[in-house]
Amino acid sequence: MNRRGFVAAAVVGVGAATAACSTSDRTGPAASMTPASTGDPGALTAEVFQSADGSCFQLRSVGAGDLVVIHPSLARGAADFDQVAVLLAEAGYRVVSFDPRAAGATRDAPARPDATVTLDDFAADLREIISANGGRAHIVGHDFGNRVARRLATLSPEVVRSIVLWGAGAGVPAPEAVRILAAVTSPTTPAPEFKKAVADGFFAPGNDASVWYTGWYPAAALLETQASGATAVSLYEGGGTAPLLIVQGGQDAIAPPAGSLALQKKIGDRASRTVIDGAGHCMVAEQPRRLAEATAEFLRRH
Template structure:
Protein backbone atom coordinates (compact mmCIF):
# COMPACT_ATOMS: atom_id res chain seq x y z
CA UNK A 1 0.00 0.00 0.00
CA UNK A 2 1.46 3.33 -1.05
CA UNK A 3 -0.38 6.53 -0.20
CA UNK A 4 -0.28 10.01 1.21
CA UNK A 5 -2.52 10.86 4.16
CA UNK A 6 -3.88 7.31 4.37
CA UNK A 7 -3.38 7.11 8.15
CA UNK A 8 -4.93 9.27 10.86
CA UNK A 9 -4.25 9.08 14.59
CA UNK A 10 -6.72 10.57 17.07
CA UNK A 11 -5.68 11.08 20.68
CA UNK A 12 -6.02 13.53 23.56
CA UNK A 13 -2.24 13.58 23.70
CA UNK A 14 -0.01 12.00 21.07
CA UNK A 15 2.28 9.20 22.24
CA UNK A 16 0.22 8.63 25.40
CA UNK A 17 -2.21 5.74 25.76
CA UNK A 18 -2.63 2.33 24.19
CA UNK A 19 -3.30 2.11 20.47
CA UNK A 20 -6.61 1.06 18.92
CA UNK A 21 -6.80 0.13 15.23
CA UNK A 22 -10.26 0.15 13.59
CA UNK A 23 -10.76 -1.93 10.43
CA UNK A 24 -13.79 -0.81 8.39
CA UNK A 25 -16.66 -2.61 6.72
CA UNK A 26 -16.78 -3.99 3.17
CA UNK A 27 -15.88 -1.39 0.57
CA UNK A 28 -15.94 1.48 3.03
CA UNK A 29 -13.36 3.74 4.67
CA UNK A 30 -12.33 4.63 8.18
CA UNK A 31 -14.43 7.81 8.23
CA UNK A 32 -17.35 5.58 9.29
CA UNK A 33 -16.06 5.75 12.87
CA UNK A 34 -15.96 9.54 12.99
CA UNK A 35 -18.57 12.27 13.17
CA UNK A 36 -18.45 12.49 9.37
CA UNK A 37 -20.73 9.46 9.36
CA UNK A 38 -22.53 10.22 12.63
CA UNK A 39 -20.26 7.99 14.71
CA UNK A 40 -18.69 8.95 18.03
CA UNK A 41 -16.61 5.79 18.43
CA UNK A 42 -13.24 7.33 17.55
CA UNK A 43 -13.91 10.42 19.66
CA UNK A 44 -15.07 8.39 22.65
CA UNK A 45 -12.01 6.15 22.49
CA UNK A 46 -9.68 9.15 22.29
CA UNK A 47 -11.48 10.78 25.23
CA UNK A 48 -10.93 7.56 27.20
CA UNK A 49 -7.17 7.91 26.68
CA UNK A 50 -6.58 5.68 23.67
CA UNK A 51 -4.67 6.54 20.52
CA UNK A 52 -6.97 5.59 17.65
CA UNK A 53 -5.19 4.58 14.45
CA UNK A 54 -7.38 4.76 11.35
CA UNK A 55 -5.69 3.09 8.39
CA UNK A 56 -7.50 3.70 5.12
CA UNK A 57 -7.79 0.47 3.07
CA UNK A 58 -6.09 0.46 -0.31
CA UNK A 59 -8.42 2.03 -2.85
CA UNK A 60 -10.26 4.17 -0.30
CA UNK A 61 -9.68 7.92 -0.09
CA UNK A 62 -6.06 8.72 -0.98
CA UNK A 63 -4.83 5.19 -0.27
CA UNK A 64 -3.71 3.29 -3.34
CA UNK A 65 -2.64 -0.22 -4.23
CA UNK A 66 -3.39 -3.10 -6.59
CA UNK A 67 -7.07 -4.08 -6.37
CA UNK A 68 -7.09 -6.62 -9.18
CA UNK A 69 -9.48 -9.21 -7.72
CA UNK A 70 -7.30 -12.11 -8.86
CA UNK A 71 -4.39 -10.67 -6.86
CA UNK A 72 -6.39 -9.95 -3.69
CA UNK A 73 -6.12 -12.04 -0.57
CA UNK A 74 -6.90 -11.69 3.11
CA UNK A 75 -3.19 -12.02 3.86
CA UNK A 76 -2.51 -9.09 1.49
CA UNK A 77 -4.99 -6.84 3.31
CA UNK A 78 -3.60 -7.99 6.67
CA UNK A 79 -0.05 -7.23 5.54
CA UNK A 80 -1.14 -3.70 4.57
CA UNK A 81 -2.02 -3.10 8.21
CA UNK A 82 1.24 -4.62 9.45
CA UNK A 83 3.30 -2.45 7.09
CA UNK A 84 1.66 0.72 8.41
CA UNK A 85 2.08 -0.31 12.04
CA UNK A 86 5.74 -1.12 11.43
CA UNK A 87 6.23 2.28 9.79
CA UNK A 88 4.68 3.90 12.87
CA UNK A 89 6.78 1.76 15.24
CA UNK A 90 3.62 0.29 16.76
CA UNK A 91 4.25 -3.28 17.84
CA UNK A 92 1.11 -3.82 19.96
CA UNK A 93 -2.45 -2.54 19.59
CA UNK A 94 -6.07 -3.28 20.32
CA UNK A 95 -8.09 -4.09 17.19
CA UNK A 96 -11.70 -3.41 16.25
CA UNK A 97 -13.09 -5.03 13.09
CA UNK A 98 -16.49 -4.18 11.60
CA UNK A 99 -18.32 -6.61 9.25
CA UNK A 100 -15.70 -7.52 6.59
CA UNK A 101 -13.26 -5.86 8.97
CA UNK A 102 -14.10 -8.45 11.61
CA UNK A 103 -12.87 -11.17 9.26
CA UNK A 104 -9.75 -9.18 8.49
CA UNK A 105 -9.12 -8.48 12.18
CA UNK A 106 -9.34 -12.18 12.96
CA UNK A 107 -7.09 -12.98 10.01
CA UNK A 108 -4.56 -10.42 11.26
CA UNK A 109 -4.73 -11.90 14.77
CA UNK A 110 -4.11 -15.36 13.32
CA UNK A 111 -1.15 -14.27 11.19
CA UNK A 112 0.38 -11.72 13.59
CA UNK A 113 -0.82 -12.57 17.12
CA UNK A 114 2.11 -10.74 18.71
CA UNK A 115 0.67 -7.42 17.46
CA UNK A 116 -2.77 -7.95 19.01
CA UNK A 117 -3.71 -7.07 22.56
CA UNK A 118 -7.51 -6.92 22.93
CA UNK A 119 -9.87 -7.71 20.06
CA UNK A 120 -13.38 -6.37 19.39
CA UNK A 121 -15.62 -7.51 16.53
CA UNK A 122 -18.76 -5.77 15.25
CA UNK A 123 -21.42 -7.24 12.93
CA UNK A 124 -19.64 -10.53 12.53
CA UNK A 125 -20.97 -12.51 9.56
CA UNK A 126 -21.58 -16.22 9.75
CA UNK A 127 -20.68 -19.08 7.43
CA UNK A 128 -24.04 -19.18 5.64
CA UNK A 129 -25.40 -18.42 2.17
CA UNK A 130 -27.36 -15.19 1.78
CA UNK A 131 -30.79 -15.36 0.22
CA UNK A 132 -31.79 -13.49 -2.95
CA UNK A 133 -33.08 -10.39 -1.15
CA UNK A 134 -29.96 -10.10 1.00
CA UNK A 135 -27.73 -10.38 -2.06
CA UNK A 136 -29.80 -7.86 -4.05
CA UNK A 137 -29.83 -5.25 -1.28
CA UNK A 138 -26.10 -5.65 -0.64
CA UNK A 139 -25.12 -5.59 -4.32
CA UNK A 140 -27.23 -2.54 -5.17
CA UNK A 141 -25.90 -0.59 -2.19
CA UNK A 142 -22.62 -0.46 -4.14
CA UNK A 143 -24.23 0.42 -7.48
CA UNK A 144 -23.31 4.09 -7.78
CA UNK A 145 -25.15 4.33 -11.11
CA UNK A 146 -28.55 4.02 -9.43
CA UNK A 147 -30.48 7.17 -8.52
CA UNK A 148 -29.79 8.23 -4.93
CA UNK A 149 -33.38 7.69 -3.84
CA UNK A 150 -33.41 4.13 -5.15
CA UNK A 151 -29.99 3.26 -3.75
CA UNK A 152 -30.86 4.60 -0.29
CA UNK A 153 -33.67 2.05 -0.25
CA UNK A 154 -31.19 -0.76 -0.82
CA UNK A 155 -28.78 0.65 1.78
CA UNK A 156 -31.66 0.83 4.23
CA UNK A 157 -32.58 -2.78 3.48
CA UNK A 158 -29.05 -4.15 3.82
CA UNK A 159 -27.49 -2.03 6.53
CA UNK A 160 -29.96 -0.15 8.73
CA UNK A 161 -32.55 -1.08 11.33
CA UNK A 162 -36.13 0.01 10.80
CA UNK A 163 -36.59 3.72 11.48
CA UNK A 164 -32.90 4.64 11.27
CA UNK A 165 -31.59 7.09 8.67
CA UNK A 166 -29.91 5.16 5.85
CA UNK A 167 -29.00 8.36 3.98
CA UNK A 168 -26.08 8.71 6.42
CA UNK A 169 -24.32 6.05 4.31
CA UNK A 170 -25.28 7.34 0.86
CA UNK A 171 -21.63 8.32 0.29
CA UNK A 172 -18.37 6.62 1.22
CA UNK A 173 -18.60 3.54 -1.01
CA UNK A 174 -15.66 2.01 -2.90
CA UNK A 175 -17.01 -0.69 -5.26
CA UNK A 176 -13.60 -1.70 -6.63
CA UNK A 177 -12.28 -2.24 -3.12
CA UNK A 178 -15.42 -4.20 -2.20
CA UNK A 179 -15.01 -6.52 -5.20
CA UNK A 180 -11.43 -7.33 -4.21
CA UNK A 181 -12.37 -7.81 -0.56
CA UNK A 182 -15.30 -10.09 -1.39
CA UNK A 183 -13.15 -12.31 -3.58
CA UNK A 184 -10.43 -12.41 -0.92
CA UNK A 185 -12.97 -13.42 1.73
CA UNK A 186 -14.44 -16.10 -0.53
CA UNK A 187 -11.02 -17.56 -1.33
CA UNK A 188 -10.09 -18.28 2.28
CA UNK A 189 -11.42 -21.08 4.47
CA UNK A 190 -13.28 -19.37 7.37
CA UNK A 191 -11.88 -21.98 9.72
CA UNK A 192 -8.46 -20.38 9.22
CA UNK A 193 -9.44 -17.17 11.01
CA UNK A 194 -12.52 -18.24 12.99
CA UNK A 195 -10.69 -18.54 16.31
CA UNK A 196 -8.69 -15.31 15.81
CA UNK A 197 -5.44 -17.03 16.64
CA UNK A 198 -6.87 -18.03 20.02
CA UNK A 199 -7.42 -14.44 21.16
CA UNK A 200 -10.44 -13.78 23.35
CA UNK A 201 -12.72 -11.13 21.91
CA UNK A 202 -15.78 -8.98 22.46
CA UNK A 203 -18.44 -9.57 19.79
CA UNK A 204 -21.01 -6.81 19.31
CA UNK A 205 -23.89 -7.91 17.14
CA UNK A 206 -26.79 -5.79 15.86
CA UNK A 207 -30.18 -7.21 16.85
CA UNK A 208 -31.72 -6.15 13.50
CA UNK A 209 -28.84 -7.08 11.21
CA UNK A 210 -30.42 -8.17 7.91
CA UNK A 211 -27.11 -9.18 6.31
CA UNK A 212 -25.78 -11.07 9.34
CA UNK A 213 -28.79 -12.06 11.49
CA UNK A 214 -27.68 -12.82 15.06
CA UNK A 215 -29.15 -16.33 14.95
CA UNK A 216 -26.99 -17.18 11.92
CA UNK A 217 -23.90 -15.21 12.89
CA UNK A 218 -23.01 -13.86 16.34
CA UNK A 219 -25.02 -16.26 18.47
CA UNK A 220 -23.72 -19.20 16.50
CA UNK A 221 -20.11 -18.04 16.83
CA UNK A 222 -20.59 -17.58 20.58
CA UNK A 223 -22.00 -21.08 20.81
CA UNK A 224 -19.07 -22.53 18.87
CA UNK A 225 -16.27 -20.70 20.71
CA UNK A 226 -17.81 -20.47 24.17
CA UNK A 227 -15.84 -18.55 26.77
CA UNK A 228 -13.49 -17.15 24.13
CA UNK A 229 -16.31 -14.78 23.16
CA UNK A 230 -17.96 -12.05 25.22
CA UNK A 231 -21.24 -11.55 23.37
CA UNK A 232 -23.49 -8.47 23.26
CA UNK A 233 -26.50 -7.62 21.08
CA UNK A 234 -27.35 -4.00 20.36
CA UNK A 235 -31.05 -3.16 19.84
CA UNK A 236 -32.29 -0.76 17.15
CA UNK A 237 -29.24 -1.36 14.96
CA UNK A 238 -28.42 -3.12 11.71
CA UNK A 239 -25.20 -3.96 9.86
CA UNK A 240 -24.20 -0.26 9.94
CA UNK A 241 -24.40 -0.23 13.73
CA UNK A 242 -21.37 2.06 14.15
CA UNK A 243 -23.47 4.91 12.72
CA UNK A 244 -26.73 3.82 14.36
CA UNK A 245 -25.81 3.23 18.00
CA UNK A 246 -22.25 4.58 18.35
CA UNK A 247 -22.48 5.77 21.96
CA UNK A 248 -23.75 2.43 23.26
CA UNK A 249 -21.10 0.58 21.26
CA UNK A 250 -18.33 2.92 22.41
CA UNK A 251 -19.30 2.35 26.03
CA UNK A 252 -19.07 -1.43 25.65
CA UNK A 253 -15.74 -1.16 23.82
CA UNK A 254 -14.14 1.18 26.36
CA UNK A 255 -15.33 -0.96 29.27
CA UNK A 256 -13.95 -4.10 27.60
CA UNK A 257 -10.59 -2.53 26.77
CA UNK A 258 -10.28 -1.09 30.27
CA UNK A 259 -10.53 -4.56 31.75
Protein backbone atom coordinates in the same frame (compact mmCIF):
# COMPACT_ATOMS: atom_id res chain seq x y z
CA MET B 1 -31.23 7.57 -12.99
CA ASN B 2 -28.50 5.53 -11.31
CA ARG B 3 -26.72 6.39 -8.10
CA ARG B 4 -23.27 7.38 -9.39
CA GLY B 5 -23.63 10.66 -7.55
CA PHE B 6 -23.90 8.79 -4.28
CA VAL B 7 -20.65 6.91 -4.91
CA ALA B 8 -18.69 10.12 -5.00
CA ALA B 9 -16.70 9.13 -1.89
CA ALA B 10 -16.89 9.90 1.76
CA VAL B 11 -16.34 13.42 3.01
CA VAL B 12 -13.13 13.66 5.02
CA GLY B 13 -14.06 15.81 7.99
CA VAL B 14 -10.56 16.84 9.02
CA GLY B 15 -9.31 17.42 5.49
CA ALA B 16 -7.75 14.89 3.13
CA ALA B 17 -4.08 14.18 3.60
CA THR B 18 -2.11 15.96 0.94
CA ALA B 19 1.45 15.09 1.87
CA ALA B 20 3.40 13.32 -0.84
CA CYS B 21 4.07 9.65 -0.25
CA SER B 22 7.38 9.10 -1.98
CA THR B 23 9.88 6.30 -1.68
CA SER B 24 12.49 8.81 -0.53
CA ASP B 25 10.56 9.19 2.73
CA ARG B 26 10.87 5.54 3.63
CA THR B 27 13.28 4.28 6.25
CA GLY B 28 12.40 0.59 5.90
CA PRO B 29 9.32 -1.62 6.07
CA ALA B 30 7.79 0.50 8.81
CA ALA B 31 7.79 3.43 6.37
CA SER B 32 6.91 7.00 7.26
CA MET B 33 3.79 8.71 8.47
CA THR B 34 3.40 12.35 7.54
CA PRO B 35 0.88 14.43 9.52
CA ALA B 36 -1.50 16.35 7.27
CA SER B 37 -3.00 18.44 10.07
CA THR B 38 -1.93 19.43 13.57
CA GLY B 39 -3.41 21.20 16.53
CA ASP B 40 -5.54 19.95 19.40
CA PRO B 41 -4.21 16.51 20.45
CA GLY B 42 -7.81 15.51 21.18
CA ALA B 43 -8.83 16.22 17.58
CA LEU B 44 -8.72 13.86 14.65
CA THR B 45 -5.56 14.01 12.57
CA ALA B 46 -5.16 12.82 8.99
CA GLU B 47 -1.85 11.20 8.12
CA VAL B 48 -0.22 9.43 5.17
CA PHE B 49 1.45 6.08 5.75
CA GLN B 50 3.62 4.42 3.13
CA SER B 51 3.70 0.62 3.18
CA ALA B 52 6.60 -1.57 2.14
CA ASP B 53 5.14 -2.07 -1.34
CA GLY B 54 4.85 1.68 -1.92
CA SER B 55 1.12 2.03 -1.31
CA CYS B 56 0.03 5.24 0.39
CA PHE B 57 -2.61 4.72 3.07
CA GLN B 58 -4.56 7.57 4.58
CA LEU B 59 -4.84 7.17 8.34
CA ARG B 60 -7.06 9.02 10.80
CA SER B 61 -5.97 9.07 14.43
CA VAL B 62 -7.05 10.60 17.72
CA GLY B 63 -6.24 10.31 21.40
CA ALA B 64 -3.45 8.86 23.51
CA GLY B 65 -3.00 5.60 25.38
CA ASP B 66 -3.15 1.94 24.40
CA LEU B 67 -3.44 1.55 20.63
CA VAL B 68 -6.76 0.60 19.02
CA VAL B 69 -6.75 0.07 15.24
CA ILE B 70 -10.08 -0.06 13.36
CA HIS B 71 -10.38 -1.80 9.99
CA PRO B 72 -13.33 -0.44 7.95
CA SER B 73 -16.28 -2.19 6.40
CA LEU B 74 -16.76 -3.59 2.91
CA ALA B 75 -16.32 -0.83 0.31
CA ARG B 76 -16.01 1.92 2.91
CA GLY B 77 -13.31 4.06 4.50
CA ALA B 78 -12.04 5.41 7.79
CA ALA B 79 -14.28 8.47 8.04
CA ASP B 80 -17.21 6.26 9.11
CA PHE B 81 -15.55 5.75 12.47
CA ASP B 82 -14.72 9.33 13.42
CA GLN B 83 -17.44 9.69 16.05
CA VAL B 84 -16.75 6.34 17.70
CA ALA B 85 -12.99 6.98 17.51
CA VAL B 86 -13.34 10.26 19.41
CA LEU B 87 -15.48 8.55 22.06
CA LEU B 88 -12.91 5.78 22.48
CA ALA B 89 -10.17 8.42 22.70
CA GLU B 90 -12.11 10.10 25.49
CA ALA B 91 -12.09 6.72 27.27
CA GLY B 92 -8.28 6.76 27.20
CA TYR B 93 -7.14 5.16 23.96
CA ARG B 94 -5.18 6.14 20.87
CA VAL B 95 -7.46 5.20 17.98
CA VAL B 96 -6.29 4.76 14.39
CA SER B 97 -8.40 3.90 11.38
CA PHE B 98 -7.47 3.96 7.71
CA ASP B 99 -8.76 3.84 4.17
CA PRO B 100 -8.05 0.31 2.87
CA ARG B 101 -6.81 -0.40 -0.63
CA ALA B 102 -8.99 1.14 -3.37
CA ALA B 103 -10.96 3.15 -0.81
CA GLY B 104 -10.94 6.83 0.10
CA ALA B 105 -7.66 8.67 -0.24
CA THR B 106 -5.45 5.57 -0.20
CA ARG B 107 -3.34 5.10 -3.32
CA ASP B 108 -2.22 1.55 -4.15
CA ALA B 109 1.09 0.59 -5.63
CA PRO B 110 0.71 -0.96 -9.11
CA ALA B 111 -0.39 -4.58 -8.72
CA ARG B 112 0.99 -7.54 -10.66
CA PRO B 113 -1.48 -8.57 -13.39
CA ASP B 114 -1.45 -12.16 -12.14
CA ALA B 115 -1.83 -11.33 -8.45
CA THR B 116 -4.60 -13.03 -6.48
CA VAL B 117 -5.66 -10.97 -3.50
CA THR B 118 -6.57 -12.81 -0.29
CA LEU B 119 -7.29 -11.76 3.28
CA ASP B 120 -3.58 -12.29 3.93
CA ASP B 121 -2.84 -9.17 1.85
CA PHE B 122 -5.25 -7.05 3.88
CA ALA B 123 -3.89 -8.56 7.09
CA ALA B 124 -0.37 -7.58 5.99
CA ASP B 125 -1.52 -3.97 5.52
CA LEU B 126 -3.06 -3.98 8.97
CA ARG B 127 0.09 -5.48 10.49
CA GLU B 128 2.29 -2.79 8.92
CA ILE B 129 0.08 -0.02 10.26
CA ILE B 130 0.17 -1.54 13.73
CA SER B 131 3.97 -1.87 13.54
CA ALA B 132 4.32 1.77 12.57
CA ASN B 133 2.18 2.82 15.52
CA GLY B 134 3.77 0.87 18.34
CA GLY B 135 3.82 -2.79 17.38
CA ARG B 136 0.84 -4.17 19.33
CA ALA B 137 -2.83 -3.21 19.32
CA HIS B 138 -6.40 -3.95 20.16
CA ILE B 139 -7.96 -4.61 16.74
CA VAL B 140 -11.50 -3.65 15.82
CA GLY B 141 -13.07 -4.84 12.59
CA HIS B 142 -16.45 -3.80 11.23
CA ASP B 143 -18.19 -6.02 8.64
CA PHE B 144 -15.43 -7.06 6.15
CA GLY B 145 -12.90 -5.63 8.60
CA ASN B 146 -13.73 -8.29 11.16
CA ARG B 147 -12.46 -10.96 8.74
CA VAL B 148 -9.19 -9.09 8.30
CA ALA B 149 -8.85 -8.67 12.07
CA ARG B 150 -9.36 -12.39 12.67
CA ARG B 151 -6.98 -13.38 9.88
CA LEU B 152 -4.24 -11.14 11.29
CA ALA B 153 -4.83 -12.52 14.79
CA THR B 154 -4.43 -16.02 13.34
CA LEU B 155 -1.26 -15.21 11.38
CA SER B 156 0.41 -12.83 13.85
CA PRO B 157 -0.99 -13.30 17.36
CA GLU B 158 1.98 -11.44 18.83
CA VAL B 159 0.69 -8.07 17.56
CA VAL B 160 -2.88 -8.52 18.81
CA ARG B 161 -3.90 -7.65 22.37
CA SER B 162 -7.59 -8.31 21.81
CA ILE B 163 -10.16 -8.41 19.00
CA VAL B 164 -13.49 -6.61 18.77
CA LEU B 165 -15.88 -7.59 15.99
CA TRP B 166 -18.62 -5.14 15.03
CA GLY B 167 -21.30 -6.66 12.80
CA ALA B 168 -19.70 -10.09 12.39
CA GLY B 169 -21.49 -12.86 10.56
CA ALA B 170 -21.23 -16.62 10.87
CA GLY B 171 -19.34 -17.05 7.58
CA VAL B 172 -20.91 -16.88 4.12
CA PRO B 173 -23.60 -14.13 3.88
CA ALA B 174 -27.19 -15.17 3.23
CA PRO B 175 -28.51 -14.66 -0.33
CA GLU B 176 -30.53 -11.59 0.70
CA ALA B 177 -27.44 -10.03 2.27
CA VAL B 178 -25.49 -10.70 -0.93
CA ARG B 179 -28.24 -9.01 -2.96
CA ILE B 180 -28.19 -5.94 -0.70
CA LEU B 181 -24.41 -5.67 -0.78
CA ALA B 182 -24.41 -5.88 -4.58
CA ALA B 183 -27.05 -3.15 -4.79
CA VAL B 184 -25.22 -0.68 -2.55
CA THR B 185 -21.78 -1.22 -4.08
CA SER B 186 -22.74 -1.10 -7.75
CA PRO B 187 -22.60 2.42 -9.27
CA THR B 188 -25.36 1.48 -11.73
CA THR B 189 -28.04 0.62 -9.16
CA PRO B 190 -31.05 2.95 -9.64
CA ALA B 191 -31.16 5.56 -6.88
CA PRO B 192 -34.48 4.44 -5.32
CA GLU B 193 -33.30 0.82 -5.19
CA PHE B 194 -29.96 1.91 -3.75
CA LYS B 195 -31.59 3.97 -0.98
CA LYS B 196 -33.93 1.13 -0.08
CA ALA B 197 -31.02 -1.34 0.06
CA VAL B 198 -29.06 0.95 2.39
CA ALA B 199 -32.06 1.35 4.70
CA ASP B 200 -33.13 -2.29 4.66
CA GLY B 201 -29.65 -3.76 4.95
CA PHE B 202 -27.78 -1.44 7.26
CA PHE B 203 -30.19 0.44 9.52
CA ALA B 204 -32.72 -0.49 12.17
CA PRO B 205 -36.28 0.67 11.43
CA GLY B 206 -36.72 4.38 12.10
CA ASN B 207 -33.01 5.28 11.91
CA ASP B 208 -31.70 7.78 9.34
CA ALA B 209 -30.15 5.81 6.47
CA SER B 210 -29.14 8.91 4.47
CA VAL B 211 -25.87 9.19 6.39
CA TRP B 212 -24.62 6.18 4.39
CA TYR B 213 -25.79 7.32 0.96
CA THR B 214 -22.22 8.49 0.30
CA GLY B 215 -18.86 6.96 1.09
CA TRP B 216 -19.08 3.81 -1.05
CA TYR B 217 -16.06 2.66 -3.09
CA PRO B 218 -17.00 0.07 -5.75
CA ALA B 219 -13.36 -0.76 -6.58
CA ALA B 220 -12.74 -1.59 -2.93
CA ALA B 221 -15.87 -3.76 -2.90
CA LEU B 222 -14.51 -5.83 -5.80
CA LEU B 223 -11.08 -6.22 -4.23
CA GLU B 224 -12.42 -7.11 -0.79
CA THR B 225 -15.01 -9.53 -2.15
CA GLN B 226 -12.25 -11.27 -4.11
CA ALA B 227 -10.09 -11.49 -0.98
CA SER B 228 -12.91 -13.03 1.03
CA GLY B 229 -13.77 -15.49 -1.73
CA ALA B 230 -10.14 -16.58 -2.03
CA THR B 231 -9.76 -17.27 1.70
CA ALA B 232 -11.44 -20.22 3.40
CA VAL B 233 -13.51 -19.27 6.45
CA SER B 234 -11.64 -21.90 8.45
CA LEU B 235 -8.42 -19.89 8.03
CA TYR B 236 -9.71 -16.95 10.06
CA GLU B 237 -12.94 -17.95 11.81
CA GLY B 238 -11.57 -18.43 15.33
CA GLY B 239 -9.37 -15.34 15.28
CA GLY B 240 -6.26 -16.82 16.87
CA THR B 241 -6.01 -16.91 20.66
CA ALA B 242 -6.67 -13.33 21.82
CA PRO B 243 -9.70 -12.36 23.92
CA LEU B 244 -12.57 -11.52 21.59
CA LEU B 245 -15.76 -9.45 21.82
CA ILE B 246 -18.64 -9.58 19.34
CA VAL B 247 -20.87 -6.50 19.27
CA GLN B 248 -24.16 -7.32 17.59
CA GLY B 249 -26.78 -4.93 16.25
CA GLY B 250 -30.14 -6.13 17.49
CA GLN B 251 -31.78 -5.43 14.12
CA ASP B 252 -28.86 -6.32 11.84
CA ALA B 253 -30.12 -7.70 8.52
CA ILE B 254 -26.66 -8.28 6.97
CA ALA B 255 -25.23 -10.19 9.95
CA PRO B 256 -28.29 -11.31 11.94
CA PRO B 257 -28.05 -12.06 15.69
CA ALA B 258 -28.30 -15.82 15.18
CA GLY B 259 -25.07 -15.79 13.17
CA SER B 260 -22.97 -14.01 15.78
CA LEU B 261 -24.42 -16.20 18.52
CA ALA B 262 -23.33 -19.28 16.56
CA LEU B 263 -19.88 -17.73 16.06
CA GLN B 264 -19.54 -17.03 19.79
CA LYS B 265 -20.44 -20.62 20.65
CA LYS B 266 -18.00 -21.94 18.06
CA ILE B 267 -15.11 -19.86 19.43
CA GLY B 268 -15.94 -20.80 23.02
CA ASP B 269 -15.11 -19.20 26.36
CA ARG B 270 -12.58 -16.81 24.83
CA ALA B 271 -15.43 -14.93 23.11
CA SER B 272 -18.01 -12.68 24.72
CA ARG B 273 -20.96 -11.03 23.03
CA THR B 274 -23.16 -8.00 23.57
CA VAL B 275 -26.27 -6.89 21.69
CA ILE B 276 -27.15 -3.24 21.01
CA ASP B 277 -30.86 -2.77 20.45
CA GLY B 278 -31.95 -0.07 18.03
CA ALA B 279 -29.01 -0.74 15.72
CA GLY B 280 -28.66 -2.55 12.42
CA HIS B 281 -25.43 -3.33 10.60
CA CYS B 282 -24.42 0.34 10.60
CA MET B 283 -24.23 0.61 14.38
CA VAL B 284 -21.30 3.05 14.09
CA ALA B 285 -23.74 5.71 12.88
CA GLU B 286 -26.88 4.53 14.68
CA GLN B 287 -25.60 3.97 18.22
CA PRO B 288 -22.03 5.34 18.37
CA ARG B 289 -22.02 6.08 22.11
CA ARG B 290 -23.35 2.69 23.14
CA LEU B 291 -20.96 1.01 20.71
CA ALA B 292 -18.01 2.93 22.15
CA GLU B 293 -19.07 2.17 25.73
CA ALA B 294 -19.39 -1.57 25.06
CA THR B 295 -16.03 -1.61 23.29
CA ALA B 296 -14.19 0.44 25.93
CA GLU B 297 -15.57 -1.71 28.75
CA PHE B 298 -14.13 -4.81 27.05
CA LEU B 299 -10.79 -3.12 26.29
CA ARG B 300 -10.34 -2.10 29.93
CA ARG B 301 -10.41 -5.78 30.89
CA HIS B 302 -7.66 -6.66 28.40
